Amino acid sequence: MSSEVRSFHHEPTRTWSHVLVGADGRHAVVIDPVLDYEASSGRMSTTTADTLIKWCRERELAIDWILETHAHADHLSAAPYVKSQLGGRIGIGEGIRKVQGHFFKVFNATDIVPDGSVFDHLFADGDTFDVGGTCVTVMSTPGHTSDSVTYVADDKAFIGDTLFSPDYGSARCDFPGGDAGELYRSVQRLYALGDETRLYLCHDYPPDGREPQPSFTVAEQRGGNRHLHQGIAEADFVSMRTQRDRGLALPELIIPSVQINVRAGQLPPPEDNGIAYIKVPINTL
Numbered sequence: 001m002s003s004e005v006r007s008f009h010h011e012p013t014r015t016w017s018h019v020l021v022g023a024d025g026r027h028a029v030v031i032d033p034v035l036d037y038e039a040s041s042g043r044m045s046t047t048t049a050d051t052l053i054k055w056c057r058e059r060e061l062a063i064d065w066i067l068e069t070h071a072h073a074d075h076l077s078a079a080p081y082v083k084s085q086l087g088g089r090i091g092i093g094e095g096i097r098k099v100q101g102h103f104f105k106v107f108n109a110t111d112i113v114p115d116g117s118v119f120d121h122l123f124a125d126g127d128t129f130d131v132g133g134t135c136v137t138v139m140s141t142p143g144h145t146s147d148s149v150t151y152v153a154d155d156k157a158f159i160g161d162t163l164f165s166p167d168y169g170s171a172r173c174d175f176p177g178g179d180a181g182e183l184y185r186s187v188q189r190l191y192a193l194g195d196e197t198r199l200y201l202c203h204d205y206p207p208d209g210r211e212p213q214p215s216f217t218v219a220e221q222r223g224g225n226r227h228l229h230q231g232i233a234e235a236d237f238v239s240m241r242t243q244r245d246r247g248l249a250l251p252e253l254i255i256p257s258v259q260i261n262v263r264a265g266q267l268p269p270p271e272d273n274g275i276a277y278i279k280v281p282i283n284t285l
């Protein structure tokens with residue numbers, strides 16, 4: 001038996017979350033779960049995460065890990081909620097320390113140190129772990145952010161925002177720690193996984209008339225990705241990406257997302273009235 005994947009779509013942020021079930025059909029990991037958040041009211045809810053949790057319960061899965069491909073800047077992580085419901089350990093790439101170092105300063109978060117210890121585990125390039133008889137290998141794939149990692153299992157790879165769909169292209173590289181040249185080289189490593197490997201996305205932004213799709217094969221990406229198809233030189237990609245990033249607005253949910261996601265999905269500590277707050281740094285981002 002080989003591993004299998006069930007993907008869950010979050011329409012408001014166009015995020016794909018995935019459950020990878022190991023070869024034994026019993027052990028599984030959750031990848032990039034999403035919390036619902038209404039920016040106008042500051043209200044959080046778990047409707048989307050509950051759908052994923054219900055599916056895991058129906059399958060009677062033992063959740064070993066809740067994995068982040070990176071600290072997302074456009075949606076809030078539901079990792080702690082999923083952990084509270086299903087168990088598992090929250091893991092992310094070790095580059096998160098650098099991302100924390102930056103954003104803890106921006107938000108003057110003095111209650112926490114940027115050593116990654118708020119996560120249960122930090123992964124380094126080449127680390128491996130077992131999920132129900134399936135070996136998962138962690139590949140460091142920086143570029144979009146410095147903490148971006150890809151989780152590879154059998155012929156499946158969970159690539160975060162390393163690539164989007166072939167018709168949309170690639171992720172921005174202008175966040176702190178982002179680097180277009182690094183992204184180019186990370187994508188070449190993904191392509192080296194082989195044409196049949198299925199690359200699972202963190203987001204899909206389909207044009208009108210196409211349904212969101214959770215994955216594309218290496219062959220589809222290498223053959224047709226509008227930014228990173230075969231034959232594009234690194235220098236050409238870097239110049240296109242850099243120019244394009246200059247014109248992009250920040251994601252709508254970046255301010256709540258980075259404050260919460262760099263804390264492994266936890267809220268900042270409540271103030272003495274018992275309420276937790278999200279800060280807005282003025283003229284800083």
Ligand SMILES: [Fe+2]
Nearest residue numbers: 071072073161
């Ligand atoms: Fe992202």
